[in-house]
Amino acid sequence: MKKYTYTEKKDTRSGFGAGLLEAGKKNPEVVALCADLVGSLKMDAFIKEFPERFFQIGIAEANMIGIAAGLTIGGKIPFTGTFANFSTGRVYDQIRQSVAYSDKNVKICASHAGLTLGEDGATHQILEDIGLMKMLPGMTVINPCDYNQTKAATIAIAEHHGPVYLRFGRPVIPVFTDPDQKFEIGKAWMVNEGTDVTIIATGHMVWKAIEAGEKLAEMGIDAEIINIHTIKPLDEEAVLKSVKKTGCVVTCEEHNKFGGLGESVARLLSTELPTPQEFVAVNDSFGESGTPDQLMTKYGLDSINIIEAAQKVIKRAKK
Amino acid sequence: MKHTINELEDIASQVRRDIVRMVHACQSGHPGGSLGCADFFTALYFEVMNHSTDFTMDGKGEDLFFLSNGHISPVFYSVLARSGYFDISELATFRKLNSRLQGHPTTHEGLPGIRIASGSLGQGMSVAIGAAQAKKLNKDHSTVYVLLGDGELQEGQNWEAIMYAPHNKVDNLIASIDYNGQQIDGPTEKVLSLENLQAKFEAFGWHVINSDGNDMDSIVKALHYAKTLTGKGKPILNLMSTQMGAGVDFMMGSHKWHGVAPNDEQLATALAQLPSTLKDY
DSSP, X not given: OOOOOOSOXXXXXXXXXXXXXXXXXXXXXXXXXXXSXXXXXXXXXXXXXXXXXXXXXXXXXXXXXXXXXXXXXXXXXXXEEEEHHHHTGGGHHHIIIIIIITTOOOEEEEESOSGGGOTTOTTTOOSSHHHHHHTSTTOEEEOOXXXXXXXXXXXXXXXXXXXXXXXXXXXXXXXXXXXXXXOOTTOOEEEEOOSSEEEEEOTTHHHHHHHHHHHHHHTTOOEEEEEOOEEESOOHHHHHHHHHHHSOEEEEEEEEXXXXXXXXXXXXXXXXXXXXXXXXXXXXXXXXXXXXXXXXXXXXXSHHHHHHHHHHHHHHHHO | OOSOHHHHHHHHXXXXXXXHHHHHHHTOSOHHHHHHTHXXXXXXXXXXXXXXXXXXXXXTTSOEEEESSGGGHHHHHHHHHHTXXXXXXXXXXXXSTTOSSOSSOOTTTTOTTOOSOOOSTTOHHHHHHHHHHHHHHTXXXXXXXXXXXXXXXXXXXXXXXXXXXXXXXXXXXEEEEEEOOEETTEEHHHHSOOOOHHHHHHHHTOEEEEEETTOXXXXXXXXXXXXXXXXXXXXXXXXXXXXXXXXXXXXXXOGGGSSOOOOHHHHHHHHHTSOOOSOOO
């Protein structure tokens, strides 16, 4: 198992804030919109640098999506910012008609996704957003795994023409990817090459997959770990290549097991290479209040759950 | 004036013929609101707006128009074709398979003149505000126009946008309301009353003007006057009284023709009331 270490923990939303500032410096057409959550979205640096390119919308997310769509018509590249719940479910029809169907170059940037939002509870913890967004034709869906990857992804989506959903989170987590990485939309990152089982993880679950991989190695199981940061378009080649080698797969995501990364992988494999698969995901449930760590444990999203899923799927594959 | 009022009325008559013929041909669509807004669209595209039929999505240096109540697509398509965005023969494809003239307007099929999809109500005002703010950032002194249905104001997103525009001094925006008092289930008074729209918009900080949307002279004057009000710190609302079905006597003033196509006999009756001033498509 390749060794991954970290010297600091940071939140992915701060990666977004840093990336937004840099994207803004690179391209004067980049503008930002926020629905009364500037601090949470870490947009302060962008606003300070480019006050005239920032639009405070107030608590009116539907209007924010519409204004963003309109801004693209004048050649702007709008980045909207609010919590993932208010970025997707609340404004689904606005995104569907004014952004996706209208092919508008809007970047929907969503913080506080999933359970790790923590104490605010289920009203704010969306676990359905990947599904909602990936079902929209033409929508790119990205869920980066740490500060550095989120920053790189934010810069990359400014250079990509088309609607994008960028999903990130609230808590501080290990920073373990390359600070100078080049982010390629739709390209999987090989975290660790292995032969016994493929572990495919996205977002906060990538670090947990690494922890699981280390423990599995101690048990004599050689896990291949792949980071799928772009859920749509899925890097099908990378998934198929790995699964051909290992013969079984575990998918890991901080999302409902319905509609997420796991289902995208299952859809691919069921047609191309039917393979035993286990899902480490929320079991069709809402969340609740608690600390991020408590919630990840209670809802089965810890490294131990990945280890158990790997053991189980290897057994199934051997039958 | 680019055209006399009489010339504009003649164009509007042809637009009305197009509308009833398009809706009749596919036996679906929304003639009522389309007929009611024929004069407004004609005034806007043939007289008021500075626009180019050499279509670009960003429309830099041009006035832009957004249709929020997308179901009145027949009038939009007719006026776009009649002003030269695409050939009038394409009007015959309205609502048919493989057409660029979808039931509700869309950018998806690449029809020149359309900059946003609309149909699901309540979204156009926000989009127009965004386009207007982009113009300001681009130091483009053109004007952005948007048309909304009155029943559509029951959608909450409008009020987010109506609150936002004055706060942010979006004063290069002229919104018009197709104030016909009708919606699918009946008069707006009965379905969900709009109460005093002028007072409501003024309370939000808009400059409100009134016009008769079925009187060409009134609507042209109102839109020219509205233009003089731009750049003064407030968004402008043209509260435009219209009659659903205007120009066809048996369709006028009732919600019943909101989304019903005329049969052959009704088409003949309607066309007899609408002189063909340009060539039929």
